[in-house]
Amino acid sequence: MVKLCTAEEAVKDISEGMCIMVGGFLGVGTPDNLVQALVNQGTKNLTIITNDSAFPGIGVGKLQDGKQICKLYTSYIGGHPDSGKCMENGELNIILTPQGTLAEQIRAGGSGLGGVLTPTGIGTVVEKGKQKVVVAEKTYLLEEPLKADIALLKAYKADTSGNLIYRFSARNFNPLMAMAAKTVIVEVEEIVSAGAIEPDNVATPGIFVDFLVKGGKVYAGN
C-alpha cells in the first residue's frame, strides 16, 4: 500500500552499493526533488540504471557531478562531459546499451522474463560477451533482465492508491522501472482522490508504488 512521505524520508534507506533506477530522458521526467535529496544525502557507490546521464546540474547529471555513481547502465552520456571522462579513466564502469534494449531489459526484469532477444547490436561491439540465440534462422542477442533495489520515478499525477498518469514525453522509462524495483518511490505534481483517474487512463497500476512524494512543478535545471 502506498505511503506519503517527503523526498528526504523517501531516500533515507538508500545506502552505498545499492542499485537504483531513475526515470527520465535528458532530465525530462526525472524526479528532481528525489534526486536532489539523494545528492544532499551524499550516498556514494551507487549502481544507477537510467536512460542517460543528462547534463551537469540537471536530472541524473547531479549524481554524476557528485561522483555518487560507481556503475552506470545507460544508452547515452553525450550530455555530461564527466561521464565520458570517468569512463575513460576507469573511475566509473559504464555499460552502454542501445536505448530500446535497455527499455526491454527493464521491462523483462519487471515481467519475470528471462531476457530479451533483440536484433539490435548484432555485428557491433554491443554483442561482446553475450549469448546469441537463433530463432527461425535469424540471430538475436540475448540481453539479460535488469532489476533494482529502488526506483526513483516521476509522474504527473497519482491517486491515493498510487495509480499514475504521465504527461507527454515525461513518461519514457518511468512506467517500466515501476515494475522492476523492490521499492518504488514516485514524485508527483499532484495527488488526487481515488476515482479521479479513470481506470482506463491509468498508465501505471498503483500496486507497483510504495511511496509517493508531492514534488510540485519542478522545472529541469531548478
Added chain:
Amino acid sequence: MVKLCTAEEAVKDISEGMCIMVGGFLGVGTPDNLVQALVNQGTKNLTIITNDSAFPGIGVGKLQDGKQICKLYTSYIGGHPDSGKCMENGELNIILTPQGTLAEQIRAGGSGLGGVLTPTGIGTVVEKGKQKVVVAEKTYLLEEPLKADIALLKAYKADTSGNLIYRFSARNFNPLMAMAAKTVIVEVEEIVSAGAIEPDNVATPGIFVDFLVKGGKVYAGN
C-alpha cells in the same frame, strides 16, 4: 493512413490459408461485426490466433461453429465443446499456450523481438519441442514470436487518425495484436475527431491501424 469501411469490405481480402488474429476474451472485446462478416463470407482454412474459442454462437466461437479454422493458437477452449472435439478427431490443429506466453509472443512479433524467454511451462507438456535457454542459472522456455496477415480488433473509440481507447476488460489482447499484423482492422463504437482523445490517454497509436469499421454497440451473443 486510416480508411473507413464497412465490415463486409473490411474482411473481403481475407482468403483461405491466411493467418488472422482476433481480439477478445471469452467474447468480451471481440469485434462481433467483423467476425459475423467473416462468417457470412464463409472463408475456410484459416489460422486463428486468439485467447480462447469463446462459446458457441459468441465471438470467435462463431468461426469454430462454421469449421472455418484449420489451425488455432489459443490458451483456452473450455467454453466451446467443438474445439476439443475437433482437436481430438484431428480436424483442427490446436496449439494450446499459456495465456501470458501467448500475449508476449504476439507482443514480440509486433516488437521485432526474436522470442520470449519465460519460466512458464517448464516441466510441463508445454515445453515439448521447444528450445530452452539458461540465464543466470535459471532455465527458460524460448517461445517464438507470432505475427499475422490480418488482425480483427475491437476498441471503444477511435479518432480519425486511428488512435484507439478501450473500455475495461475489453482491452485484453487487442493492443498487442494491433502491432503484430500486416493489416489491422478495428471495429469501434464511436469515431471522434482528432484531438478528442488526449495524447496521454491513447492506448493504441493510430499508426498501427489500417481500417476502421463503425460497429455500434454490439453485445456479446447478439
Added chain:
Amino acid sequence: MPEIDKRALIARRVAKELHDGDVVNLGIGLPTLVANYLTSGVSIVLHSENGFLGIGPEPQQGFEDKDLVNAGGKPVTIQESGCCFDSAMSFAIIRGGHVDTTVLGALEVDEQGNLANWMVPGKRISGMGGAMDLVVGAKKIIIAMEHSNKDGSPKIVKKCSLPLTAQAEVDLIITEMAVIAVRQDGLHLMEIAEGILLEEVIAATGAPLLHSNGIIGTF
C-alpha cells in the same frame, strides 16, 4: 459435511491467509468465494487476469456492463481505485511476482509441490488459460480444494500422475479437513478442521504428513 458447508469452510480458512493490501488472484469456482470471508480490516486488491485490478462486487441484475467481466466471463464491477491494462501487462504483473497470493483449485497436488489442475488425459481438453503463469509467477500459491475425489481417492499424492501445471510451486494446501504446508522436506500438517481426527486426515491423504502431534492447530 454438505458440499456447500465444505466450500464455505475452505474459503473462510483461505481468507485468513490474506493480509491488508495484498494483491490477490482468485481462480474460478471455490477460490472466488474467498473474497466473501475477508477478516475485518483486511482490504485486498483483486487481480483479474483478463486485464484489470480492483474487482468489485457483482453488479445488480440489469446493471451488467458488456465490457466488464472477470476471468471466468462473469459480469463484475471495478473499484474506483481500479485500473485496466492489456494482457501483456496483466501477465507481467503475474509473472513478475507482483501478485502476492493466488488461490487455485487442483486435480492433484504432490509432496514436492507439483500441481496438476488443467488436464485429464482421455477427458476433453479445455486448455491452461492463465493457470500456468499464475502458479509460476505469484509469490504464494494456495491450493483450495476438497481433500478427496468424489470416489474417495486422495487428491494429495506422492507424485502427480496427471499432466502438470507447474513444478514445485505450491506453498499451501487448504481443504475441508486440513491445512498443509508444502516444504522442501515434504508436506507439513499445520491445522486440522474441528471435529476431524488426525487419523482421518492421514487416511485421506496419499502422501506422508509430517507433524508434531501435540501442536497441530484447528480451524
Added chain:
Amino acid sequence: MPEIDKRALIARRVAKELHDGDVVNLGIGLPTLVANYLTSGVSIVLHSENGFLGIGPEPQQGFEDKDLVNAGGKPVTIQESGCCFDSAMSFAIIRGGHVDTTVLGALEVDEQGNLANWMVPGKRISGMGGAMDLVVGAKKIIIAMEHSNKDGSPKIVKKCSLPLTAQAEVDLIITEMAVIAVRQDGLHLMEIAEGILLEEVIAATGAPLLHSNGIIGTF
C-alpha cells in the same frame, strides 16, 4: 557551397523520399531540417523516440512545455492527432518495423550498407542512444550527410573502419553531391547535384560507384 546551403540542399532532397502518411524518425541535426521541406500535399507522422508520435512545430518562445521535448532534448509541440507512450512501446514501434523511414547522419557508410555513426575511438564516447535500434528496425534507412569529412577524406568507403552502428542496413545515401542507393552488388549512383561533375563525385567517394552514364538524374 556554404555549409547552410549544403544542408538545405540535402534536406530538400531527402524530403522527396517521404510519402504521404509515412511514419518517419528524423535524427538530431541535419535530418531534423527535412521536416521543413516536405512536398506539398505530403503529410508525415514524426516519431520521437523519447515517447510520442506527432511532433509538431517548435513552440513559440515562452510557450515551451517542460514535459514535451524531442529526442535531442529541444522543446517541441505535439499534434492534436499525436499520442504518447513509454520507451518500451517507442522502441517496439521502431524495432517492429512500424517506422517507414529513418533519416540519420553518419561518420562512415560503406558499400555493404554498414553504418558507423556513434563512436570514434580515442574521442570521448557519447553512447548510441536509440540509433542502433533505429537503423536495425526502420523499414528504410536514409543517411543524410555531407559527402566528405572536413579534411576532404571520404565518408563513403569500401569498409567502415569505425565501430559499427549496424550491419548492412543502409538503403540510401543523400549528400550535397549525390544520391546513392545501397544494393547487394554495391553502391549505385542515382542522382548528381546540379553543377557537380560525375568525376567530382567519384573522386570524393571512397568506394566504386555503379552507374549508367547517360541516365543519372540531377537534383
